[in-house]
Amino acid sequence: MAVLQLQKDLEKLSNSAKLADAVQDVDRIIELLTSAREKVAAANDPHTTCLTLTKLQNPIKEELDGLNRDLNQVYKAWNEFNKSLKTAFTKDTLPTEHDPMEPHSALINRAIAMHLLREGQFGVASTFINEIQPSSQTQSNLRSPTEMSPSTSTLHPLPSHSQPPTDTVITDADIPSDLTAFQSQALQSSFADMYSILSSLKAHNLLPAINWARENHVELEARGSNLEFELCKLQYIWLFKGPSENGLPDTADNGVLGALKYGQATFYRFSQRHLREIQQLAAALLYSPNIKESPYAAVFDISAAFEEVASSFTREFCSLLGLSAESPLYVAATAGALALPVLAKYTSLAKAKGTEWTTTDELAFETPLPKSMMYHSIFVCPVSRGQTTESNPPVILPCGHVLAKESLLKLAKGSRYKCPYCPSEGIVKDAKEIIL
Numbered sequence: 001m002a003v004l005q006l007q008k009d010l011e012k013l014s015n016s017a018k019l020a021d022a023v024q025d026v027d028r029i030i031e032l033l034t035s036a037r038e039k040v041a042a043a044n045d046p047h048t049t050c051l052t053l054t055k056l057q058n059p060i061k062e063e064l065d066g067l068n069r070d071l072n073q074v075y076k077a078w079n080e081f082n083k084s085l086k087t088a089f090t091k092d093t094l095p096t097e098h099d100p101m102e103p104h105s106a107l108i109n110r111a112i113a114m115h116l117l118r119e120g121q122f123g124v125a126s127t128f129i130n131e132i133q134p135s136s137q138t139q140s141n142l143r144s145p146t147e148m149s150p151s152t153s154t155l156h157p158l159p160s161h162s163q164p165p166t167d168t169v170i171t172d173a174d175i176p177s178d179l180t181a182f183q184s185q186a187l188q189s190s191f192a193d194m195y196s197i198l199s200s201l202k203a204h205n206l207l208p209a210i211n212w213a214r215e216n217h218v219e220l221e222a223r224g225s226n227l228e229f230e231l232c233k234l235q236y237i238w239l240f241k242g243p244s245e246n247g248l249p250d251t252a253d254n255g256v257l258g259a260l261k262y263g264q265a266t267f268y269r270f271s272q273r274h275l276r277e278i279q280q281l282a283a284a285l286l287y288s289p290n291i292k293e294s295p296y297a298a299v300f301d302i303s304a305a306f307e308e309v310a311s312s313f314t315r316e317f318c319s320l321l322g323l324s325a326e327s328p329l330y331v332a333a334t335a336g337a338l339a340l341p342v343l344a345k346y347t348s349l350a351k352a353k354g355t356e357w358t359t360t361d362e363l364a365f366e367t368p369l370p371k372s373m374m375y376h377s378i379f380v381c382p383v384s385r386g387q388t389t390e391s392n393p394p395v396i397l398p399c400g401h402v403l404a405k406e407s408l409l410k411l412a413k414g415s416r417y418k419c420p421y422c423p424s425e426g427i428v429k430d431a432k433e434i435i436l
Contacts, residue, residue, distance in 0.1 A: 004338070009084040017077035025067035032059055088341070115329040118318075120195045122188050194317050201310045204246070206235045209313055219320055227309075227316050229270045229277075234305050236263050236281055240288070241300075256288045331373060339367045377436035383407040383420055395431040399424035402434065 036056050040049045101108060109132050116125035193212070200208045213220060213228035220227055240259040243250040252258060267278045280299055287294030315325035324331075346365050350356065379394045380387050381404035388394045392406045401421050403411075408431055411417050418425050 006084055006088040009081055013077050013081045017074045017081075019070075019074060022067055022070040022074065025063055025070060029060060029063045029067070032056060032063065111329040111332070114323075115327045117188065117191050118323075118327050120191060122192075190321060194314070197313065197317075198310055201306060201313065204238065204306060206231055206238065206309075209309070210235060212317075213313075216320060220316060223316070223319065225316050226274075227312055229274050230309055230312065232266050232270070233277065233281065234302060234309055236266070237300055237302055237305075240284075240291075256285060260285060335367075335369055335373055338369055342366075342368060379404075379436055381407050383411070393433050394436065396434050397424070397431050398426050403431075405431075405433070 033056075036052050039052050043049070043052075113125055113129055116122075116128060197208045197212055200206075210228070210231045213231055217228055236259050238246050239248075239254055239262055240256060242255040246254070248254045253261065263278070263281060267274075267281075271278060280296055284291060284294065284296040284300060287296060291297060291300050311325075318325050342365055378387060379402070381394070383403055384407045386392075386404065388404050392404050394402050395405050395408055396402050397408075397419055399419050399422050401419055403420075408417060408428065411420060412428050415428055416425060417428055
């Protein structure tokens with residue numbers, strides 16, 4: 001939790017320790033001195049010079065005092081953050097005799113390369129791959145970073161007649177031993193398309209994302225995704241806001257009438273799955289003069305809608321490429337940073353007590369990870385008090401109670417058993433394995 005507190009302290013530092021006020025103070029001092037110099041030069045009179053310098057003393061003193069106050073606030077904020085850093089990162093040392101990741105250098109290199117590609121750093125990714133691969137493997141695939149830069153990549157959505165990239169190297173199940181496979185133009189073009197569309201979403205331009213969703217609607221519908229409708233819904237609301245808010249040209253395709261025209265041309269495709277939402281959007285037209293006081297005010301509140309739809313787009317785009325929405329390297333590094341203080345504390349306590357970590361399939365302590373990083377449900381057998389694993393999965397009895405498979409086998413006498421939590425009896429083969 002120390003890292004989470006450190007993140008809050010960093011946000012506080014960013015908000016308070018700003019040099020902008022100090023820079024403004026310096027600019028005003030320079031302006032005062034420049035004005036005084038010009039006045040002295042223009043008068044060319046000793047009396048005027050003396051009078052100007054006398055009048056200059058107090059303003060300069062006030063500005064210097066203000067500059068010192070602003071700098072003191074910056075120094076104070078930095079000192080407080082320095083204390084937070086020392087609190088978050090203690091001097092406890094972890095054992096270094098064994099590095100469990102040493103045999104998995106290929107996986108680590110793959111994660112780094114994929115992270116760089118996902119972030120749009122194509123030139124850096126190319127250089128990284130070329131440096132970690134033997135020269136014999138990279139000679140035929142060597143490409144200059146200039147050729148790999150986003151500026152020379154295709155930055156537009158793929159045309160409708162083209163097929164999505166089919167690089168098998170980008171799936172998590174197929175890990176290539178030759179990382180130069182990551183330099184494929186199709187893979188880089190896909191990520192370039194993603195960042196181009198995200199840039200448009202950041203500028204409140206939804207059309208590239210809508211076009212991409214429309215071209216891939218078959219795959220999105222197969223996944224049960226609502227991305228295309230959410231994008232069209234946001235475009236409808238954005239047009240409804242009118243030119244005074246959306247900044248688009250004041251034409252017949254903008255404003256309330258433009259939204260109505262857009263809805264008539266678009267929403268019929270979503271009537272089966274989203275009829276109620278479409279009805280709400282249509283009924284809101286009656287309240288267009290005062291939508292904020294209408295029953296549909298919450299629907300038309302899009303203060304965070306563009307950020308949410310950008311996150312949904314990234315998730316769906318990566319899913320169609322066979323990738324997770326977030327970079328595995330980022331998730332692993334963040335989870336490790338959150339768990340590290342607890343691990344260091346456990347190690348020091350275990351060393352003081354002379355005990356050792358004996359479990360192999362689970363941690364010996366609870367890891368303070370946020371819900372966004374909990375990808376799998378965990379079941380602890382109420383009989384053995386141990387966490388279930390792939391070799392010892394949870395099974396449900398006909399009476400509804402759930403145990404670990406090994407616990408059930410230990411309770412059974414021959415092929416029959418008695419439930420430890422109710423009077424029910426049954427046959428072992430009637431217990432069914434469940435997946436949480």
